[in-house]
Amino acid sequence: MKVTRRVVLSQIIPSAMIAAAIPTTVLAEDQPRMRAALDALKLAQRELEAATSDKGGHRAKAIKLVKQAIVETERGIRFDNRR
Numbered sequence: 001m002k003v004t005r006r007v008v009l010s011q012i013i014p015s016a017m018i019a020a021a022i023p024t025t026v027l028a029e030d031q032p033r034m035r036a037a038l039d040a041l042k043l044a045q046r047e048l049e050a051a052t053s054d055k056g057g058h059r060a061k062a063i064k065l066v067k068q069a070i071v072e073t074e075r076g077i078r079f080d081n082r083r
Contacts, residue, residue: 031077038073041066 045066051059 031080034073034077034080038070038077041070041073045070 045063048059048063048066053059
């Protein structure tokens with residue numbers, strides 16, 4: 001079999017893609033509590049958005065705060081995954 005650039009790249013690229021995906025998956029699984037918190041926050045956001053709006057502005061403020069909490073939780077997950 002003649003070893004050409006195409007043959008080498010066809011073997012290296014898929015292996016590199018798999019190797020690049022593994023650390024992210026492994027690290028993401030190391031944060032079950034952060035993932036659970038993120039899921040709970042997203043559920044809370046959906047429930048708040050589905051609630052009636054006659055809450056004196058408190059519902060709207062709660063939605064805003066939950067959205068901020070979602071962003072911060074996602075940042076925390078990403079930060080930990082980079083370490």
